[in-house]
Amino acid sequence: MTEQPELESLPNGPGAAAILAAGIGSLALGILAFAGDAVHFLGRLLSFWPPSGALSGVTTLAIVVWLAAWYLLGRRWAAREVAIGWINLASFAMLVVALLLTFPPFMDRLQGK
Amino acid sequence: MGFGALFMLAFSGAIAVIYATAVAGTERLPSRWDTALLRFYMISMAALSWLTTLSGAYVIYPWYRAVPPAGTTDLSGYPRRLLLSSPLTSGWHELGMEWKEHIAWFTPIAMTMVAYVFIKYGPRLALHRQMRAAVLAFTAVAFFATAVSGLIGAFLNKNAPVRGGAEIILYQAK
Numbered sequence: 101m102t103e104q105p106e107l108e109s110l111p112n113g114p115g116a117a118a119i120l121a122a123g124i125g126s127l128a129l130g131i132l133a134f135a136g137d138a139v140h141f142l143g144r145l146l147s148f149w150p151p152s153g154a155l156s157g158v159t160t161l162a163i164v165v166w167l168a169a170w171y172l173l174g175r176r177w178a179a180r181e182v183a184i185g186w187i188n189l190a191s192f193a194m195l196v197v198a199l200l201l202t203f204p205p206f207m208d209r210l211q212g213k
Numbered sequence: 214m215g216f217g218a219l220f221m222l223a224f225s226g227a228i229a230v231i232y233a234t235a236v237a238g239t240e241r242l243p244s245r246w247d248t249a250l251l252r253f254y255m256i257s258m259a260a261l262s263w264l265t266t267l268s269g270a271y272v273i274y275p276w277y278r279a280v281p282p283a284g285t286t287d288l289s290g291y292p293r294r295l296l297l298s299s300p301l302t303s304g305w306h307e308l309g310m311e312w313k314e315h316i317a318w319f320t321p322i323a324m325t326m327v328a329y330v331f332i333k334y335g336p337r338l339a340l341h342r343q344m345r346a347a348v349l350a351f352t353a354v355a356f357f358a359t360a361v362s363g364l365i366g367a368f369l370n371k372n373a374p375v376r377g378g379a380e381i382i383l384y385q386a387k
Contacts, residue, residue, distance in 0.1 A: 110337055115330045115344045122326040122351060126319055133315045151275035155314050159270060166322055188347045195319070195354060202315035204308050 113177030116187045121173055123191030125166020130198030132158040138211050216265040220320075221363060223258050224356050230254060231327070231348055234336055242336055251335075255328040262321040262355070269317060269362075276375050277310070292373035305372050309365045317362040323355040 136143040136154040146157030200206045230251055234243070243251065281291045288295040296306040327348050331338070338345045369375075 109340060110334060112341055112344060114333055115341065118326045118329050118333075119344070119347045119351070122322050125322045129315065129318055129322070137311075149271070151278065152270055153278060155270055155274065158315070159266075159318050162318065163322075184341070184343045184347075188343055188350075191347065192350065195351075198319070199316070199354075199358075202312065204311045207311075 111177075111179055111181050112184050113180040113182050114174060116182045116184050117173035117177045118170060119184075119191050120187050121166055121170035123194035124169040125162055126198040127194040128165035129158065129162035130201030132161055134201040134207055134210070137207055216261050216268060218363075220258065220261040220265055221356075221359055223254070223261065224352075224359070227255065227258050227327070228349065228352055228356075231331060231338070231345070231352065234331070234338060236339065248335065252332050255331045259321065259324045259328040262324045262359075265359075266317050266321050270314070273375055274314065277369075292369070292375050295373045296369075302372055305369055309369055313362045313365040313369070316358045319358040320355040320362075323351040323358075327352050327355070 132146065136146045136158050143154045146154040146161070148160055149156040201210075234251065277292045279291050279293075281288060281294055285291070288298055293306055293310070296302045296310075330344065330348050334341060334344065338348070
């Protein structure tokens with residue numbers, strides 16, 4: 101570590117965009133995984149690459165949603181200060197819902213199995 | 214599995230790097246060399262998480278899901294069917310693999326975000342305490358997802374080893 105002049109400050113927008121996009125991408129993964137499991141037609145539709153089955157479509161689409169959300173939010177908030185407390189809260193809420201939606205006992209309960 | 218193991222080993226380092234950088238703040242900045250090294254570390258973690266999930270989903274998983282030809286009685290080369298063939302082991306697929314195949318994907322999304330925020334803000338994370346909290350929390354969730362995935366993978370491999378497609382012989386006794 102060496103002594104250096106202070107860094108110029110950066111707005112929190114770009115970081116907030118990345119955090120919220122990660123939450124949105126995770127939620128997309130959870131919803132698609134659940135939908136693919138609950139609706140057989142969707143499961144077949146999501147089978148982009150048959151050897152991996154629906155997992156290939158679920159993850160490909162979730163990544164597309166995540167990157168699109170990141171791009172759009174990143175552009176919008178590039179030079180802005182945003183209310184990051186609420187963004188953190190929303191991101192964690194989405195992450196928790198996503199984790200639940202991928203947990204098989206919870207998936208089954210939602211489907212009434 | 215190798216990528217996953219490396220990734221798990223690197224986790225505690227990542228948490229320490231993020232925390233130490235943020236705590237040091239903007240008054241004591243790391244040297245160029247330190248900054249480059251820390252960035253390389255975070256990028257490597259994100260890359261390892263992608264390699265782990267992609268190889269799992271597109272190399273190992275198809276072997277696991279392989280469908281045996283009609284009339285096959287020896288299911289040892291078809292892990293999914295082997296597990297489902299007995300009520301004593303079907304839970305390993307229905308709970309284990311079905312959870313593992315999805316939960317693992319939270320890790321690369323989280324770690325890519327963490328690497329980006331770390332590189333973008335670096336020591337400035339000390340000025341953005343809530344952002345630092347989010348980064349550390351996502352790192353913790355990624356650790357949890359990787360641990361669940363790795364643990365289930367190890368148990369699955371005990372019950373129904375994935376042997377792979379074409380035969381690969383690393384060593385053969387004379």
